[in-house]
Amino acid sequence: MSDIPNTRVLVIDDEEMVRDNIEEILIPRIYRQENESINLATSILFETAEPLFENRGSNLPIFTVDKAPNGMEGVEMVKKSLSDGPPYAVIFLDMRMPGWDGLETAIQIRKYDSKAEIIFITAFSDRSIDEILEKAGQNVGYHCKPYASEEIIQLATKAVTDYNRLRNLEELIETISLITLSQQQLLAPLLRNILDQLTSYIQSDTAVMGKISNDYQYERMFSIGAFEETVNIAELISKIRDSDNLPQEVIQLQEVVWVKLDSYTIFAVLRKQERLKTEKLYLLKLFVQNAAKAIRNAELQQQLLLKEKLALVGNAVGMVMHDLRSPVKNIQLITGIMRDENMGSEYLDMVDECAGQASEIFDDFLDFINQTPARKQPVNLTALIADAVRIAKSKMENSDVLILIEADNEINVNGDASKLKRSIVNLVSNGIEVLRDFASTEKIITITAKKNPATNYIFLEIRDNGPGIPQDIVSTLFEAFITKNKSNGTGLGLAIVKQYIAAHEGEISVRNENGAVFEISLPG
16 A cells, blocks of 8 residues: 555646646746756755655645546546556546536446546536436545636645545455465465555565564464564563553554564554644554454464364264273283283383373373363472473483483472373474484483573573574474474374373473574463
8 A cells, every 4th residue: 555645647638728727736837947057056056856845835746647538538638547557536527518518528438437536626516416426336426617826735735635545445345355364274374465465555674574472472373574683682672661551453663663462562663754634544453353354264274273183083983092092001010910920021021111102192191182271280390390301311222312411400390290291292203313414423312491480481492503404394384293303202292291281271482593493371
């Protein structure tokens, strides 16, 4: 949506004096000559091609005027303007003319251009307003001769304003139609589409879309240009913390426009550091409201697709796994009896370990299908991390991956120890598997845990120095059945982790930074 309004005017009248008079009113000859002289002197003195004076007043448009002596020639000029651009925004049209009269000319114009504002200028009232509106469309005006100069200026200014406002609304509706969710479209491409459309509308080359967590940490999802190099996000979020209760969807913070789309946030830097005009803000808010609806629909559809996908395998596989769980768990009972009888304890330990791993897979899958809630109680997270690392390493024998734990001795969380441990085991196991096949002399996984006393939130980071997450699956990594470059796995591991973290009212995100970085935040 352009900030430069269309102010092109066509005057169709069989009287040359009338045509020239309207042109003189909208673009006074003396004014043009004075401006040309002043601008020429300015270009010589200051060595600039920019005009010094462009308008008689800051509130008046800068009109361009073309003229036609009859209806047929006027229609041809309208057709040419549509093909060459820009089309005429306003057409002043005489009612009584030889050949086609004004109304017939308007009817012919409407065959090619239904958007131009037509203003009839006539000394005769031999056509009723109802007839004119019926045949020439709603966007017409009617003014009687003789007219005053100020009346022509007011008519042209209002018509230009109405024309450009309607064009902006049409472009907005067209843009909104682009962000509606198609049958197969997922959330990630929709969000990217919204970011592209919004930045194009406000003319921004630098923007970022992401989420702001409850503790005001920013999770970046998509960006345009080098946003982090241009703007300090921490300072922006600090300002937002003080204004977060404001109801507006769009807030301008100096050169940065902040857009709230439910749980998503867009920061965009304007090319020109000026306030957005009231009309542009209004249209932008309409866009944001419709974009938010599209996002909510996408999220609901994505959840529905996930449930449908799980339902297909859940009914069949769930029954099979439920039936298998009992005999697998009975293996441990049998090996316990055999161990009491001193029957090959070394092999029994291996059978026990395999049975335990199989049981965990069964439990993970059934919990995921049934969306089992977390059973919370006080948990020492530091000890739980150490235990999870031990389990993950035992699954990956002969691994040369170094695992470092950086955590306080006592970090307590109110949570489900089993679900939290299995989440960490899954993340660490994934990291070990990726690093095992990665050509590097030093393979390291670093686990960092800390608690923020001010917010009582716990932050857990699991970082590896591997190749990172393939870019084409970053946005869908936590969905079920998403796997890539893995030698084994069900495709449920990270979906289960996300579900477990969500069951604790926490959040998990991933990014690439010299490897994969998983960040988890949990309420204390």
